[in-house]
């Protein structure tokens with residue numbers, strides 16, 4: 245559902261946002277092409293600032309296996325896949341829309357990550373629990389960015405179960421244009437994201453923080469029980 249402009253208070257001042265963007269060097273040609281295409285087709289991708297941040301955290305954590313929920317055209321998947329390490333490195337990413345899947349598949353090939361990036365077609369509601377049932381605790385990274393934000397709460401437990409201890413959960417849009425801070429906003433997406441944030445912060449299995457970059461990015465670490 246499109247966001248109500250009445251509830252858009254913004255996270256970062258626009259001038260600061262442009263300043264941050266101006267500091268970063270241009271993305272490589274493949275990512276840059278996807279950024280331009282996303283702008284043209286209004287595909288909501290994480291963008292270069294969040295991509296850079298996730299990639300740097302992952303390069304330090306050295307994960308081998310990642311699960312992504314919400315592939316779109318493969319932009320965040322490329323940032324994640326390129327940060328994976330080891331002989332068995334693998335990104336598993338889930339997408340409902342066949343057209344997005346096709347774009348992602350082409351982009352993974354162009355980015356040279358197609359050999360170890362697998363796209364699974366289907367509804368995350370069904371696919372995530374299926375994957376987790378067979379791979380419980382096997383992922384070092386889970387990135388939750390499904391377009392239907394009302395699924396965030398329903399998918400949280402599966403995402404945490406998918407992670408091994410010491411793994412990282414990222415979730416995008418967790419400040420939802422600032423709407424989470426406006427108590428008058430009772431739209432299903434805002435209510436769910438608010439609930440998701442409370443659950444993540446109070447979850448005994450996790451240490452969590454929301455980084456107020458772009459639309460808000462949650463980073464949570466799965467602790468030793």
Ligand SMILES: C[S@@+](CC[C@H](N)C(=O)[O-])C[C@H]1O[C@@H](n2cnc3c(N)ncnc32)[C@H](O)[C@@H]1O
Pocket residue numbers: 288289290291313314315316317318319320321338339340341344366367368369389390391392
């Ligand atoms: C925000 S976009 C993902 C952007 C991507 N992570 C990036 O930053 O490059 C969300 C994607 O989730 C997909 N989606 C929406 N509902 C879904 C569902 N129930 N199951 C799987 N994918 C879904 C949409 O088709 C869309 O491509």
